Amino acid sequence: MTQPVLLKVSALKVAYGGIQAVKGATFEVRQGELVSLIGANGAGKTTTLKAVTGLQPVAGGEVEYLGQSIKGRGAWDLVKQGLVMVPEGRGCFTRMTITENLLMGAYVRDDNEIEADIEKVFAIFPRLKERRDQLSGTMSGGEQQMLAMGRALMARPKVLLLDEPSMGLSPIMVDKIFEVVHDIHQRGTTVLLVEQNASRALELADRGYVMESGEVTMSGPARQLLDDPKVKAAYLGE
Amino acid sequence: MDYFLELFFGGLTRGSIYALIALGYTMVYGIIGLINFAHGEVLMIGALVSWTFTTAMAGSGMPGWVLLLLSVPLAVLVCCALNFSIEKIAYRPLRSAPRLSPLITAIGMSLLLQTLAMIIWKPNPKPFPTLLPPDPIDLGGPVITITQCLILGLTVVILSALMWLVNRTKLGRAMRATAENPRVAGLMGVKPDFVISATFVIGAALAAVAGIMWAANYGTVQHTMGFLPGLKAFTAAVLGGIGNLAGAVVGALVLGLVEALGAGYLGELTGGVFGSHYADVFAFATLILVLTLRPQGLLGERVADRA
Numbered sequence: 001m002t003q004p005v006l007l008k009v010s011a012l013k014v015a016y017g018g019i020q021a022v023k024g025a026t027f028e029v030r031q032g033e034l035v036s037l038i039g040a041n042g043a044g045k046t047t048t049l050k051a052v053t054g055l056q057p058v059a060g061g062e063v064e065y066l067g068q069s070i071k072g073r074g075a076w077d078l079v080k081q082g083l084v085m086v087p088e089g090r091g092c093f094t095r096m097t098i099t100e101n102l103l104m105g106a107y108v109r110d111d112n113e114i115e116a117d118i119e120k121v122f123a124i125f126p127r128l129k130e131r132r133d134q135l136s137g138t139m140s141g142g143e144q145q146m147l148a149m150g151r152a153l154m155a156r157p158k159v160l161l162l163d164e165p166s167m168g169l170s171p172i173m174v175d176k177i178f179e180v181v182h183d184i185h186q187r188g189t190t191v192l193l194v195e196q197n198a199s200r201a202l203e204l205a206d207r208g209y210v211m212e213s214g215e216v217t218m219s220g221p222a223r224q225l226l227d228d229p230k231v232k233a234a235y236l237g238e
Numbered sequence: 239m240d241y242f243l244e245l246f247f248g249g250l251t252r253g254s255i256y257a258l259i260a261l262g263y264t265m266v267y268g269i270i271g272l273i274n275f276a277h278g279e280v281l282m283i284g285a286l287v288s289w290t291f292t293t294a295m296a297g298s299g300m301p302g303w304v305l306l307l308l309s310v311p312l313a314v315l316v317c318c319a320l321n322f323s324i325e326k327i328a329y330r331p332l333r334s335a336p337r338l339s340p341l342i343t344a345i346g347m348s349l350l351l352q353t354l355a356m357i358i359w360k361p362n363p364k365p366f367p368t369l370l371p372p373d374p375i376d377l378g379g380p381v382i383t384i385t386q387c388l389i390l391g392l393t394v395v396i397l398s399a400l401m402w403l404v405n406r407t408k409l410g411r412a413m414r415a416t417a418e419n420p421r422v423a424g425l426m427g428v429k430p431d432f433v434i435s436a437t438f439v440i441g442a443a444l445a446a447v448a449g450i451m452w453a454a455n456y457g458t459v460q461h462t463m464g465f466l467p468g469l470k471a472f473t474a475a476v477l478g479g480i481g482n483l484a485g486a487v488v489g490a491l492v493l494g495l496v497e498a499l500g501a502g503y504l505g506e507l508t509g510g511v512f513g514s515h516y517a518d519v520f521a522f523a524t525l526i527l528v529l530t531l532r533p534q535g536l537l538g539e540r541v542a543d544r545a
């Protein structure tokens with residue numbers, strides 16, 4: 001574990017108005033890792049990601065990316081440096097076609113490999129290719145999740161943040177999505193995976209963190225968390 | 239029939255000008271949810287800049303159409319700079335304020351611009367020089383002026399260019415993405431300030447051209463001239479479904495035609511009780527009727543209340 005730390009969050013606090021949604025989150029993601037952040041509804045996982053990507057102001061603590069503080073930087077600014085998020089609920093542009101959504105993913109790029117990368121995304125998700133000229137709003141939830149992930153890949157992320165990619169999907173689609181997450185990681189992208197599906201997320205991960213009511217309360221190698229009695233009782237339904 | 243066709247072309251011309259203005263309202267609304275009440279004033283400034291240039295250069299010996307043509311980029315430039323500044327100075331600081339604040343600011347900005355224009359250009363109405371040959375073109379019955387022809391032709395060109403920009407370019411995609419979901423657009427690397435500024439600049443360019451068209455077609459300019467076309471274009475945008483570009487164009491053409499035909503036949507239909515000066519009543523009655531039957535406008539989507 002001597003790989004450099006790409007993303008480091010220390011004692012993060014985030015509030016919505018007067019409500020403290022995140023009260024102290026500390027975790028890090030090293031280059032090449034797949035790290036899972038698990039927790040129940042309302043634990044503050046999405047809020048943490050929003051603060052990291054500049055969508056929600058940081059009330060306290062520190063967020064560092066590539067060794068530099070990124071507090072207060074806009075989301076649009078971080079994408080250029082490879083910090084890319086697939087938001088909760090996918091956020092596809094429903095009034096644009098699949099191809100246009102993918103092009104939006106490549107918004108920060110101006111090289112000439114964009115077309116080739118679209119074909120790569122189509123190779124991962126053949127379903128998207130069939131519907132390339134269809135409006136994304138007409139697609140199923142699973143297809144939209146594929147599109148959201150493909151769109152994020154178009155930015156060529158260094159660190160990919162995934163917020164509950166399996167939410168609301170059928171078992172087959174869940175399998176497919178986790179397979180792709182695994183694949184993306186195997187090809188060298190660093191991944192922070194936020195999930196409620198703790199067992200699946202920890203099975204894929206190198207390390208994991210557990211978040212409870214706004215705080216990170218447990219951490220460790222993913223295998224170890226999977227065997228932890230407390231984790232088993234609370235998140236694995238055993 | 240000839241009378242009908244003449245009214246029809248008149249309405250189409252009027253509707254084309256409304257369309258160029260309405261697009262500015264609807265694009266800004268689509269991106270930041272603001273009804274920019276100062277938009278009519280931008281077209282007024284465009285017309286007055288063109289007037290200043292063409293009257294100042296009247297003795298230069300250049301033909302009228304050249305003067306008019308040269309005044310277009312000048313007016314566009316001034317209006318783009320103006321609208322860019324308005325957004326930056328007046329609306330941007332209020333971006334996260336309650337909706338009413340920028341709305342009231344827009345009304346204030348409208349009054350401010352009118353007053354400034356009155357000080358700069360004096361309050362009296364000024365005849366806009368006749369720069370194009372005034373001879374009508376005879377279509378074997380109905381007649382149409384060269385000005386009308388140019389307005390219709392130019393509108394088609396401008397609308398095609400805008401459609402290309404919005405649907406085929408990176409900037410256009412960013413604008414549509416921001417209009418649909420600004421946060422996610424931000425996650426793609428789209429800088430909201432940039433897209434918003436671009437939207438105001440494009441809207442201003444369209445308004446400047448519309449202002450010159452209005453002045454050339456109706457023959458006078460004045461600091462208050464932006465109010466009525468501004469209001470009508472706003473009506474057209476709502477009629478078509480605010481936030482929807484095609485809707486703004488359809489709404490504008492419908493409104494222009496309803497006004498022209500309504501005014502042309504109103505006296506006859508009512509046995510002379512209402513004269514043609516009731517055209518505005520027709521326009522707004524259409525608006526009320528459409529909104530009663532289709533609250534989201536002709537082409538608008540049903541969305542949750544954003545106001």
Ligand SMILES: Nc1ncnc2c1ncn2[C@@H]1O[C@H](COP(=O)(O)OP(=O)(O)OP(=O)(O)O)[C@@H](O)[C@H]1O
Nearest residue numbers: 016019021039040041042043044045046047048196
């Ligand atoms: N926009 C908001 N305004 C006010 N409170 C919010 C807002 N978004 C989230 N919260 C609150 O902050 C807390 C953390 O929410 P968050 O969405 O971060 O949880 P989460 O861990 O992502 O949950 P889930 O697994 O259900 O997505 C919750 O109590 C939630 O009600």
Ligand SMILES: [Mg+2]
Nearest residue numbers: 045046047088
């Ligand atoms: Mg969440």
